[in-house]
Amino acid sequence: MKKSTEEVFATKNIRLTTMRILIYEYMEVATVALSLLEIEKYFHKADKVTIYRTIQTFLERGLVHKILDENVAKYKLCGDVCSEDNHKDRHLHFYCKKCKETTCRDEVILPENMESQLQIDEIQILAKGICEKCLNSE
Numbered sequence: 001m002k003k004s005t006e007e008v009f010a011t012k013n014i015r016l017t018t019m020r021i022l023i024y025e026y027m028e029v030a031t032v033a034l035s036l037l038e039i040e041k042y043f044h045k046a047d048k049v050t051i052y053r054t055i056q057t058f059l060e061r062g063l064v065h066k067i068l069d070e071n072v073a074k075y076k077l078c079g080d081v082c083s084e085d086n087h088k089d090r091h092l093h094f095y096c097k098k099c100k101e102t103t104c105r106d107e108v109i110l111p112e113n114m115e116s117q118l119q120i121d122e123i124q125i126l127a128k129g130i131c132e133k134c135l136n137s138e
Ligand SMILES: [Zn+2]
Pocket: 062, 063, 064, 065, 078, 079, 082, 083, 086, 087, 088, 089
């Protein structure tokens, strides 16, 4: 069963504010990773600093993870496994050069045994190419 926003925020230790709820629910329905600019555009009436701080809070609390594609940082919701200061987003990201969309690819996950000798704080695995959607529309 899908968790409510209140439940998700409680498990990640995030205080509820209207703006946080709005941004979270917007990111929840997004199928692609969103840049700060895209989030700002969507909430154009909101204060940019508030939006920025909200994303930083989400990042710190393990609610969203950051993906760097070309030169843009994008954000996507994490799974339940992530917690405060402990991101476990070990999956591949795919950047489409045509539609510029970045998506999480949970079917490709870095094996966990890598961490027996290392401390990994952040994982960035990025593949670039043309996505299914763009390939099929050619
Ligand atoms: Zn995460």
